[in-house]
Amino acid sequence: MARTQGSHSQFTGPKVRDAALRLFAQHGFAAVSMRQIAAEVGVQAGALYNYTPDKQTLLFDLMQEHMDDLLAAWCAEDPGGADPFTRLEAFTRFHIRFNTKRADAVFVSYMELRNLTPDNFETVTALRGAYETRLQDILTAGTTQGVFTVAEPRITAMAVIALLTGVNTWYREEGRLTLDEVETLYWNMVRRMVGG
Amino acid sequence: MARTQGSHSQFTGPKVRDAALRLFAQHGFAAVSMRQIAAEVGVQAGALYNYTPDKQTLLFDLMQEHMDDLLAAWCAEDPGGADPFTRLEAFTRFHIRFNTKRADAVFVSYMELRNLTPDNFETVTALRGAYETRLQDILTAGTTQGVFTVAEPRITAMAVIALLTGVNTWYREEGRLTLDEVETLYWNMVRRMVGG
DNA sequence: GTCTATAATGGGATAGAC
């Protein structure tokens, strides 16, 4: 019989974050109570406050961590020295692969922006902007080199990201298409969009 | 001095819906209280229940009405007899124009799906599907006629809608570009995407 | 580190007067 009291910090911390992310994605930040999160973790509500000072900080930490991971993962994969065409394909495949593996975090990071305090909102929005700028730079480089025909790099970057993130609304791992097939489908669309 | 009691049904009804839509868009359904809505309208909370049986129905009615309006407006504008290329341009321009004029309703209809009861969710999702199917049919017709090169009409339809709806995340009426310029930018992207 | 208990506040919805 499992004990119901005692120290479990190294296990409970991650479990709190996992449960919160899943519940926030499913029901929305405002609709989820600390009691629900605690029940998922298997502790009482009061115990959660050993891991977060309050509910707002819990949300902010999840969103900031997601954006940090996203930026770091892309920086690690960006073939920076390659031609813009190659980099754009890499970006397309990366974005789809990364985001479909973390659907809950993507959903929360977009849907719950309005539930952040102004300071936290600024921080997360700045990270989003930094990611967008990476794509924008590829489009601008490609246009300068005559590889792409893009009149508005910033708008096109936002358009491409909206297009690619949309995969999350329908893609299922057990579906008809493999992830690689989905990546190829979308790469064909992106390639045409930029006139490559 | 305005009276604070008495009959105002023909004014209060629309005001309740307007206030609810705006507040739901800004803070989220679960984060908005009936008392907040009432305060925006200028009545007490109890009076709202003359206009909706409960908060859930208020949300559902707003979403259903939006989807009904969207479908009806497109049916009125679709140049059904024209070639798929012309119809796709019409769809692109229509979707951007309609959605940017109703940003709150678009936002709520997408973000608050998870706060609908299962029955209400089914109804709204079916309306979304019907709208998607209209676009899918254009893509399929164009592919059959050799005007477009689209391998996956259903996925491409979802991709185009995600792309176009993304305009709402950045477009502002007072911004640098006119709505017509935005429509043209996105039509160029969509045109290329489908290989037209 | 977790528990139980509780403080302080606010929620949706209803009843009955006007």
Place this chain on the structure above:
DNA sequence: GTCTATCCCATTATAGAC
């Protein structure tokens, strides 16, 4: 149709025992 008052229940967060 709206108001006031209220029921009943849930909320976040904290205090103090273990």
